[in-house]
Amino acid sequence: MASPKQLGEVLFDKMQLDPKAKKTKTGQYATGEDVLAKLANQHKICNDILSFRELTKLKNTYVDALPELINSKTGRVHTSYAQAVAVTGRLSSTSPNLQNIPVRTERGKEIRKAFIPRDENHVLVSADYSQIELRIVAAISADENMCAAFKTGKDIHTATAAKVFNVEEADVTKEMRYKAKSVNFGIIYGQGAFGLAENLGISRTEAKEIIDNYKKQFPNIQKYMDETINFAKETGYVETLMGRKRWLKDITSANFTVRGFAERNAINSPIQGTAADMIKLAMIKIHHAFKARQFKSKMLLQVHDELVFDVLKEELELVKPVILECMQNALSLPNDVPANAEIGEGENWLVAH
DNA sequence: TCTCTCACG
């Protein structure tokens, strides 16, 4: 009923929906969301399968599993954080993983609503860094155009679109912004024209044009990427702004694919890792600040660029600026790029976020 | 126990 192997055989052997169907490295047909979405116009069963996958995922992973993990003493779920699992320095969360609670789809949002404050005297508060990884890219690459966008408080994807498509910011269309957003994210991961084309459903030629233009408009970002890869090849590691290293043994591999992975790791790790360093520093600051002010409110969760709190209602207006101050000043970035955080509150996690 | 898929940042 949920077998990717059987599904692949039915879709591609029996029904012949795609003679060039891609296979996984073990020779099975790939039937992931991206594959099924492309096939949706050929046969309507694809959308039914996607719906089925969404529903069973939510039921199996969250609706059925989370209640089983309620602690009988506290009546709540308690995650475990690992500090030395993720290679970039991020935390990871298990039993249950509370860093992947749904938020995107309508049914997923219903699950997030189940996370509520301890009682009627408390509210949930969520504070998250805005575009922290792109700010870090701007700061450590010292790219003038990107630093300027953040310093003047611009919408970064709109600003990027204006540069890449050579129009006034006021004339940036939704589609242009959408594409620019995809390019910005791709940059963080070391994406190429192929990946961008695949992601946006555009031709590789168009994708290459966009990327070339991006590099022209934000020249220091390209320079940062080249220099970081060279540094890794010379030293065997890359490091965050705070100096935490990630060793990359494959960076000099003769194998194109293996080396390519290591090169993308070299680009991404200092960015993701610096963001991880920053929020950890913020958490320590917040811990001390809450203690010094004798707040009764509690810090509950960290989700990479977000912190969630159980806040006593009468402390709310005192607590919020403390959280924001700690987050925004946790680690000062080079080139005067500000770290910005946003905060919200409500009767559940969905509303607060 | 491994593979595939999919939830999140």
Added chain:
DNA sequence: ACGTACGTGAGAGAC
């Protein structure tokens, strides 16, 4: 011609 965007954890199915 090749492979092609980073980091996680968890559940189901296959073996």
